[in-house]
Amino acid sequence: MTLKTAIVTGAARGIGLATTRLFLAQGWRVAMIDRDTSALKDAAKGLDGAHAVACDVSVPDQVDAMVQQVLDHFGRMDALVNNAGIADFRSLADTDFAIWRQVMAVNLDGVFLTSQAVIPHLKQRGGAIVNIASISGLRASTLRVAYGTSKAAVIQLTGQQAAELGEWGIRANCVAPGPVDTKLALAVHSPEIRAAYHDAIPLNRYGTEFEIAEVITFLCSDRASYVTGQTIAVDGGFDAVGVGLP
Ligand code: NAD
Numbered sequence: 001m002t003l004k005t006a007i008v009t010g011a012a013r014g015i016g017l018a019t020t021r022l023f024l025a026q027g028w029r030v031a032m033i034d035r036d037t038s039a040l041k042d043a044a045k046g047l048d049g050a051h052a053v054a055c056d057v058s059v060p061d062q063v064d065a066m067v068q069q070v071l072d073h074f075g076r077m078d079a080l081v082n083n084a085g086i087a088d089f090r091s092l093a094d095t096d097f098a099i100w101r102q103v104m105a106v107n108l109d110g111v112f113l114t115s116q117a118v119i120p121h122l123k124q125r126g127g128a129i130v131n132i133a134s135i136s137g138l139r140a141s142t143l144r145v146a147y148g149t150s151k152a153a154v155i156q157l158t159g160q161q162a163a164e165l166g167e168w169g170i171r172a173n174c175v176a177p178g179p180v181d182t183k184l185a186l187a188v189h190s191p192e193i194r195a196a197y198h199d200a201i202p203l204n205r206y207g208t209e210f211e212i213a214e215v216i217t218f219l220c221s222d223r224a225s226y227v228t229g230q231t232i233a234v235d236g237g238f239d240a241v242g243v244g245l246p
Helices: 014-025 037-044 060-074 097-122 145-168 183-188 191-200 209-220
Strands: 005-009 029-034 050-054 079-082 127-132 170-177 231-234
Touching (some): 005 060, 005 097, 014 029, 014 209, 029 060, 079 097, 079 209, 097 145, 127 145, 145 170, 170 209
Parallel strands (some): 005 029, 005 079, 029 050, 079 127, 127 170, 170 231
Protein backbone atom coordinates (compact mmCIF):
# COMPACT_ATOMS: atom_id res chain seq x y z
CA MET A 1 0.00 0.00 0.00
CA THR A 2 1.34 3.46 -0.89
CA LEU A 3 1.52 5.68 2.15
CA LYS A 4 0.21 9.22 1.90
CA THR A 5 2.62 12.11 2.37
CA ALA A 6 1.91 15.37 4.19
CA ILE A 7 4.00 18.53 4.20
CA VAL A 8 3.83 20.28 7.57
CA THR A 9 5.43 23.72 7.89
CA GLY A 10 6.62 24.99 11.27
CA ALA A 11 7.11 21.35 12.28
CA ALA A 12 10.05 21.78 14.67
CA ARG A 13 7.85 22.39 17.70
CA GLY A 14 4.38 23.25 19.00
CA ILE A 15 1.30 22.52 16.90
CA GLY A 16 3.39 21.54 13.84
CA LEU A 17 5.36 18.90 15.75
CA ALA A 18 2.18 17.48 17.35
CA THR A 19 0.59 17.31 13.88
CA THR A 20 3.65 15.50 12.54
CA ARG A 21 3.50 12.93 15.34
CA LEU A 22 -0.22 12.35 14.85
CA PHE A 23 0.15 11.92 11.07
CA LEU A 24 2.91 9.38 11.64
CA ALA A 25 0.75 7.49 14.17
CA GLN A 26 -2.02 7.42 11.53
CA GLY A 27 0.31 5.83 8.95
CA TRP A 28 1.25 8.92 6.92
CA ARG A 29 4.74 9.99 5.96
CA VAL A 30 5.63 13.59 6.81
CA ALA A 31 7.93 16.20 5.33
CA MET A 32 8.82 18.36 8.33
CA ILE A 33 9.58 21.94 7.27
CA ASP A 34 11.03 24.66 9.49
CA ARG A 35 13.48 27.54 9.29
CA ASP A 36 15.01 26.69 12.70
CA THR A 37 17.52 24.13 11.42
CA SER A 38 18.83 22.82 14.73
CA ALA A 39 15.38 22.55 16.40
CA LEU A 40 14.16 20.77 13.25
CA LYS A 41 17.01 18.28 13.36
CA ASP A 42 16.32 17.50 17.04
CA ALA A 43 12.57 17.23 16.48
CA ALA A 44 12.93 14.80 13.56
CA LYS A 45 15.32 12.48 15.44
CA GLY A 46 13.79 9.04 15.87
CA LEU A 47 10.58 9.88 13.99
CA ASP A 48 10.16 6.98 11.59
CA GLY A 49 8.59 8.10 8.29
CA ALA A 50 9.56 11.75 8.73
CA HIS A 51 11.97 13.69 6.54
CA ALA A 52 13.20 17.13 7.64
CA VAL A 53 13.80 19.94 5.16
CA ALA A 54 15.06 23.34 6.33
CA CYS A 55 13.18 26.19 4.66
CA ASP A 56 11.97 29.69 5.40
CA VAL A 57 8.44 29.72 3.96
CA SER A 58 8.61 33.46 3.25
CA VAL A 59 11.49 33.06 0.76
CA PRO A 60 10.31 31.98 -2.73
CA ASP A 61 13.55 30.24 -3.83
CA GLN A 62 13.72 28.26 -0.58
CA VAL A 63 10.10 27.16 -0.96
CA ASP A 64 10.68 25.94 -4.53
CA ALA A 65 13.82 24.05 -3.48
CA MET A 66 11.98 22.51 -0.50
CA VAL A 67 9.13 21.20 -2.68
CA GLN A 68 11.65 19.63 -5.06
CA GLN A 69 13.45 17.98 -2.12
CA VAL A 70 10.19 16.56 -0.78
CA LEU A 71 9.34 15.16 -4.21
CA ASP A 72 12.82 13.68 -4.60
CA HIS A 73 12.51 12.00 -1.21
CA PHE A 74 8.89 10.80 -1.12
CA GLY A 75 7.85 10.89 -4.81
CA ARG A 76 4.37 12.22 -4.02
CA MET A 77 2.43 14.67 -1.88
CA ASP A 78 -1.16 14.40 -0.66
CA ALA A 79 -1.63 17.12 1.94
CA LEU A 80 -0.18 20.48 2.89
CA VAL A 81 -0.48 21.96 6.38
CA ASN A 82 0.45 25.64 6.35
CA ASN A 83 1.22 25.98 10.05
CA ALA A 84 4.43 28.07 10.26
CA GLY A 85 3.63 31.39 11.89
CA ILE A 86 4.85 34.15 14.16
CA ALA A 87 2.88 36.29 16.60
CA ASP A 88 3.08 39.95 17.47
CA PHE A 89 0.71 41.60 19.94
CA ARG A 90 0.83 45.34 19.28
CA SER A 91 -1.65 48.11 18.51
CA LEU A 92 -1.85 49.93 15.19
CA ALA A 93 -0.08 52.92 16.75
CA ASP A 94 2.80 50.79 18.06
CA THR A 95 3.42 48.58 15.04
CA ASP A 96 6.42 49.62 12.91
CA PHE A 97 6.16 48.94 9.21
CA ALA A 98 9.09 46.50 9.50
CA ILE A 99 7.17 44.41 12.05
CA TRP A 100 4.01 44.55 9.95
CA ARG A 101 5.98 43.31 6.91
CA GLN A 102 7.69 40.55 8.92
CA VAL A 103 4.37 39.18 10.21
CA MET A 104 2.76 39.37 6.76
CA ALA A 105 5.80 37.75 5.14
CA VAL A 106 5.64 34.64 7.32
CA ASN A 107 1.92 34.30 8.11
CA LEU A 108 0.44 35.30 4.76
CA ASP A 109 3.15 35.27 2.04
CA GLY A 110 4.36 31.93 3.44
CA VAL A 111 0.92 30.34 2.97
CA PHE A 112 0.62 31.83 -0.54
CA LEU A 113 4.10 30.75 -1.67
CA THR A 114 3.98 27.25 -0.23
CA SER A 115 0.48 26.60 -1.59
CA GLN A 116 1.42 27.85 -5.04
CA ALA A 117 4.47 25.59 -5.15
CA VAL A 118 2.65 22.47 -3.88
CA ILE A 119 -0.69 22.75 -5.73
CA PRO A 120 0.59 21.55 -9.17
CA HIS A 121 1.64 18.30 -7.45
CA LEU A 122 -1.64 17.94 -5.48
CA LYS A 123 -3.52 18.32 -8.77
CA GLN A 124 -2.15 14.97 -9.96
CA ARG A 125 -4.39 12.90 -7.68
CA GLY A 126 -6.31 15.37 -5.49
CA GLY A 127 -5.48 16.19 -1.90
CA ALA A 128 -6.02 18.53 1.01
CA ILE A 129 -4.73 21.85 2.26
CA VAL A 130 -5.17 22.97 5.87
CA ASN A 131 -4.18 26.52 6.73
CA ILE A 132 -3.67 27.48 10.36
CA ALA A 133 -5.25 30.82 11.20
CA SER A 134 -6.29 31.85 14.73
CA ILE A 135 -9.27 33.15 16.67
CA SER A 136 -7.35 36.44 16.29
CA GLY A 137 -8.32 36.28 12.61
CA LEU A 138 -12.01 35.97 13.53
CA ARG A 139 -12.20 38.87 16.03
CA ALA A 140 -10.72 42.34 16.08
CA SER A 141 -8.80 43.53 19.14
CA THR A 142 -6.69 46.46 20.28
CA LEU A 143 -3.51 44.40 20.38
CA ARG A 144 -3.01 42.33 17.24
CA VAL A 145 -3.04 44.61 14.23
CA ALA A 146 -0.51 42.67 12.13
CA TYR A 147 -1.15 39.19 13.55
CA GLY A 148 -4.96 39.41 13.43
CA THR A 149 -4.98 40.93 9.96
CA SER A 150 -2.60 38.27 8.62
CA LYS A 151 -4.80 35.49 10.06
CA ALA A 152 -8.02 37.03 8.69
CA ALA A 153 -6.34 37.06 5.28
CA VAL A 154 -5.42 33.37 5.67
CA ILE A 155 -9.11 32.60 6.27
CA GLN A 156 -10.03 34.42 3.04
CA LEU A 157 -7.18 32.74 1.13
CA THR A 158 -8.58 29.37 2.24
CA GLY A 159 -11.92 30.21 0.62
CA GLN A 160 -10.16 31.23 -2.58
CA GLN A 161 -8.28 27.93 -2.61
CA ALA A 162 -11.47 25.90 -2.05
CA ALA A 163 -13.26 27.76 -4.85
CA GLU A 164 -10.42 27.34 -7.33
CA LEU A 165 -9.20 23.83 -6.57
CA GLY A 166 -12.36 21.77 -6.09
CA GLU A 167 -12.39 20.65 -9.72
CA TRP A 168 -9.06 18.86 -9.12
CA GLY A 169 -10.38 17.10 -6.03
CA ILE A 170 -8.38 19.37 -3.75
CA ARG A 171 -10.08 20.45 -0.51
CA ALA A 172 -8.91 23.52 1.41
CA ASN A 173 -9.89 24.22 5.01
CA CYS A 174 -8.73 26.40 7.84
CA VAL A 175 -8.24 25.71 11.53
CA ALA A 176 -8.49 28.68 13.88
CA PRO A 177 -6.99 27.63 17.21
CA GLY A 178 -7.72 29.32 20.50
CA PRO A 179 -4.81 29.75 22.93
CA VAL A 180 -2.40 26.82 23.19
CA ASP A 181 0.62 26.74 25.51
CA THR A 182 3.43 26.78 22.95
CA LYS A 183 6.56 28.91 22.71
CA LEU A 184 4.62 31.33 20.50
CA ALA A 185 1.90 31.88 23.14
CA LEU A 186 4.37 32.05 26.02
CA ALA A 187 6.08 34.98 24.25
CA VAL A 188 2.95 37.12 23.82
CA HIS A 189 0.45 36.11 26.52
CA SER A 190 0.92 38.26 29.63
CA PRO A 191 -0.48 36.97 32.96
CA GLU A 192 -3.46 39.32 32.41
CA ILE A 193 -4.16 37.87 28.96
CA ARG A 194 -3.89 34.33 30.33
CA ALA A 195 -6.34 35.03 33.15
CA ALA A 196 -8.79 36.72 30.78
CA TYR A 197 -8.66 33.77 28.38
CA HIS A 198 -9.35 31.31 31.21
CA ASP A 199 -12.45 33.32 32.17
CA ALA A 200 -13.67 33.85 28.60
CA ILE A 201 -13.31 30.27 27.35
CA PRO A 202 -16.31 28.06 28.22
CA LEU A 203 -13.98 25.10 28.85
CA ASN A 204 -11.91 27.41 31.14
CA ARG A 205 -8.50 26.32 29.91
CA TYR A 206 -5.96 26.56 27.10
CA GLY A 207 -5.99 23.86 24.43
CA THR A 208 -3.17 21.40 23.80
CA GLU A 209 -1.17 20.99 20.61
CA PHE A 210 -2.68 17.53 20.12
CA GLU A 211 -6.26 18.83 20.35
CA ILE A 212 -5.47 21.12 17.41
CA ALA A 213 -3.56 18.39 15.55
CA GLU A 214 -6.55 16.02 15.79
CA VAL A 215 -8.69 18.42 13.76
CA ILE A 216 -5.89 19.17 11.28
CA THR A 217 -5.27 15.49 10.52
CA PHE A 218 -9.01 14.79 10.29
CA LEU A 219 -9.41 17.57 7.70
CA CYS A 220 -6.52 16.10 5.67
CA SER A 221 -7.99 12.60 5.76
CA ASP A 222 -10.60 10.99 3.50
CA ARG A 223 -12.97 11.06 6.49
CA ALA A 224 -13.43 14.76 5.66
CA SER A 225 -14.01 14.08 1.95
CA TYR A 226 -17.01 16.49 1.64
CA VAL A 227 -15.59 19.29 3.81
CA THR A 228 -13.99 22.21 1.99
CA GLY A 229 -13.82 25.99 2.31
CA GLN A 230 -14.50 25.87 6.07
CA THR A 231 -12.86 27.56 9.02
CA ILE A 232 -13.13 25.51 12.18
CA ALA A 233 -12.45 27.25 15.49
CA VAL A 234 -10.78 24.81 17.88
CA ASP A 235 -10.99 27.09 20.86
CA GLY A 236 -12.84 25.59 23.83
CA GLY A 237 -15.95 27.54 22.77
CA PHE A 238 -14.38 31.02 22.85
CA ASP A 239 -15.74 32.13 19.47
CA ALA A 240 -19.25 30.90 20.28
CA VAL A 241 -19.76 33.11 23.34
CA GLY A 242 -18.84 36.40 21.68
CA VAL A 243 -16.56 37.85 24.37
CA GLY A 244 -13.83 40.23 23.15
CA LEU A 245 -10.21 39.12 22.77
CA PRO A 246 -8.10 40.00 25.83
P1 NAD B 1 5.58 27.80 17.75
O1 NAD B 1 6.31 29.08 17.83
O2 NAD B 1 5.66 26.84 18.89
O3 NAD B 1 6.00 27.00 16.43
C1 NAD B 1 6.05 27.66 15.18
C2 NAD B 1 7.12 27.01 14.33
O4 NAD B 1 7.13 27.71 13.06
C3 NAD B 1 8.53 27.15 14.92
O5 NAD B 1 9.20 25.91 14.89
C4 NAD B 1 9.22 28.18 14.01
O6 NAD B 1 10.62 28.00 13.87
C5 NAD B 1 8.48 27.93 12.69
N1 NAD B 1 8.55 29.08 11.79
C6 NAD B 1 8.34 30.39 12.09
N2 NAD B 1 8.54 31.15 11.01
C7 NAD B 1 8.89 30.32 10.00
C8 NAD B 1 9.24 30.51 8.65
N3 NAD B 1 9.30 31.74 8.11
N4 NAD B 1 9.54 29.43 7.89
C9 NAD B 1 9.51 28.18 8.42
N5 NAD B 1 9.21 27.94 9.71
C10 NAD B 1 8.90 28.99 10.49
O7 NAD B 1 4.06 28.20 17.46
P2 NAD B 1 2.68 27.39 17.54
O8 NAD B 1 1.93 27.94 18.69
O9 NAD B 1 2.88 25.94 17.41
O10 NAD B 1 1.97 27.99 16.24
C11 NAD B 1 1.70 27.26 15.07
C12 NAD B 1 0.62 28.00 14.30
O11 NAD B 1 -0.57 28.07 15.11
C13 NAD B 1 0.98 29.44 13.95
O12 NAD B 1 0.55 29.74 12.63
C14 NAD B 1 0.22 30.25 14.96
O13 NAD B 1 -0.07 31.54 14.51
C15 NAD B 1 -1.03 29.40 15.13
N6 NAD B 1 -1.74 29.65 16.39
C16 NAD B 1 -1.16 29.41 17.59
C17 NAD B 1 -1.86 29.70 18.75
C18 NAD B 1 -1.27 29.49 20.12
O14 NAD B 1 -1.86 29.95 21.10
N7 NAD B 1 -0.15 28.80 20.26
C19 NAD B 1 -3.17 30.20 18.68
C20 NAD B 1 -3.73 30.42 17.43
C21 NAD B 1 -3.01 30.14 16.29
